[in-house]
Each structure stands twice: as C-alpha cells, then as structure tokens.
Amino acid sequence: xxxxxxxxxxxxxxxxxxxxxxxxxxxxxxxxxxxxxxxxxxxxxxxxxxxxxxxxxxxxxxxxxxxxxxxxxxxxxxxxxxxxxxxxxxxxxxxxxxxxxxxxxxxxxxxxxxxxxxxxxxxxxxxxxxxxxxxxxxxxxxxxxxxxxxxxxxxxxxxxxxxxxxxxxxxxxxxxxxxxxxxxxxxxxxxxxxxxxxxxxxxxxxxxxxxxxxx
Numbered sequence: 299x300x301x302x303x304x305x306x307x308x309x310x311x312x313x314x315x316x317x318x319x320x321x322x323x324x325x326x327x328x329x330x331x332x333x334x335x336x337x338x339x340x341x342x343x344x345x346x347x348x349x350x351x352x353x354x355x356x357x358x359x360x361x362x363x364x365x366x367x368x369x370x371x372x373x374x375x376x377x378x379x380x381x382x383x384x385x386x387x388x389x390x391x392x393x394x395x396x397x398x399x400x401x402x403x404x405x406x407x408x409x410x411x412x413x414x415x416x417x418x419x420x421x422x423x424x425x426x427x428x429x430x431x432x433x434x435x436x437x438x439x440x441x442x443x444x445x446x447x448x449x450x451x452x453x454x455x456x457x458x459x460x461x462x463x464x465x466x467x468x469x470x471x472x473x474x475x476x477x478x479x480x481x482x483x484x485x486x487x488x489x490x491x492x493x494x495x496x497x498x499x500x501x502x503x504x505x506x507x508x509x510x511x512x513x
Contacts, residue, residue: 326397326398326399326400326498326501327397327398327494327497327498327501328395328396328397328398328454329395329396329490329493329494329497330393330394330395330396331393331394331396331486331487331490332391332392332393332394333391333392333393333394333479333483333486333487334390334391334392334480334482334483335390335392335479335480335483336390336480337480337481337482339383339390340480340482340483340486341480341482342383343380343383343482344482344483344485344486346376346379346380346383347380349376350373350376350377350380353369353372353373353376354373356369357369357370357373390459391459392456392457392458392459393456393457394453394455394456394487395453395454395455395456395457396452396453396454396487396490396491396494397452397454397494398452398494398495398497398498398501399451399452399498400498400502401498401499403451404448404451404495407444407447407448407451408444410447411440411441411443411444411447412440414440414443415437415439415440415443417434417435417437418434418435418437419432419433419434419435420432420433420434420435421433442473442476443469445472445476445488446469446472446473446476447469447472448491449467449472449475449476449487449488449491450466450467450468450469450471450472452491452494453466453467453472453487454466
C-alpha cells in the first residue's frame with residue numbers, strides 16, 4: 299500500500315469519517331512529518347526513509363516466500379537504523395502535523411498570490427509564421443509566496459522535542475521555516491504537501507461515492 303493510500307484509509311476509519319466534517323475540511327486526510335533541525339540527522343533520516351519506502355513498494359510486488367523474508371529483514375533493519383538515529387538525536391526532532399485542504403481553498407490561495415504578484419506576459423514569435431504569441435512569464439516571488447501560503451494552510455500543529463505544541467503557523471512563519479530549515483527537512487514537508495493533495499482528491503472521490511451510495 300502506498301503512502302497516499304495509507305493516508306486515505308486512515309482518514310476513512312470508523313469514528314473518523316464524517317461527510318459534514320469532510321466538506322468543512324476537518325475530516326480531510328492527515329499525516330505527521332518528523333523534521334530534524336540538525337542538517338546531518340535530517341539527511342540521514344531522509345535517506346533511511348527513502349530506502350524504507352523503496353523496499354516497502356518492492357515487497358508489495360514479491361510473491362516468493364524466501365525473497366520476501368529477506369526483504370522484510372532488510373526493511374526492519376532500515377527501520378531500526380532510522381529509530382536509532384532519531385533516539386540519538388531526539389533533541390532536534392520536531393513533529394509537523396499536516397491536514398489536507400480542498401482544491402477550492404488551494405485555488406483561493408493561488409488567486410491571492412496572483413493578486414499580490416500579477417501575471418506578466420512575454421511575447422514570443424512563431425519562427426514559421428512570425429505570429430506574436432503571448433506567454434506567461436514565470437514569477438519566482440509569486441511561486442514562493444504561494445508555497446508559503448500552502449505551508450501555512452497545511453501545517454496544523456508542531457510538537458517540539460519537549461512535548462510542547464504550536465497550533466499551526468502563519469505565512470510569515472512558513473516563509474522563515476522554508477528559509478531556515480535544513481534542505482532535506484524543507485523538501486520533506488513540501489513533498490508531503492503534494493502527496494496530501496493527491497490523498498485529499500482520492501479521499502473526496504471515495505467520500506462522494508460512499509455518500510451517494512448510502513443516499
């Protein structure tokens with residue numbers, strides 16, 4: 299089962315799913331991301347997770363008992379290594395809780411980014427016809443601002459190593475986090491947001507199917 303499928307199944311467990319909550323966003327899929335402020339630890343943990351995910355996907359395709367046993371042992375070894383790293387450097391670990399948002403909310407955020415950084419167009423000419431063609435110019439400031447807003451929308455809680463909690467982050471917090479976090483950690487959150495988008499789409503599709511089937 300992929301990460302996205304696991305997120306969706308978790309959101310649909312009995313006692314979690316509710317059509318009204320889903321429509322309002324409270325019932326959307328959630329996930330937790332471990333972030334390390336130590337650059338080396340963040341890198342090592344990220345590499346371990348890559349291997350764990352890779353082996354997990356390969357295990358789903360294997361039917362041979364001996365091969366599956368060997369892969370399971372390797373899978374467990376990587377998990378043990380990752381846990382050892384986390385235990386050794388637990389003082390630098392922060393847990394980010396993410397919750398999906400609707401495509402409507404995402405679209406509203408993008409509209410705000412365009413409002414702040416209006417679209418500009420370059421004019422290219424067709425080499426064959428000489429016809430002028432308008433092409434939207436890429437806007438790095440707008441892309442960064444949109445990503446800051448996505449982080450602020452998706453991150454609903456951060457738990458510090460001592461157990462203290464912060465409820466969500468502001469756009470300004472998101473901007474500073476994206477500037478200051480280790481690259482591996484920042485990339486991990488951004489990648490998770492994209493996975494959450496896919497998980498939310500699948501979740502809402504299945505929610506609609508379930509709701510209509512029971513109507």
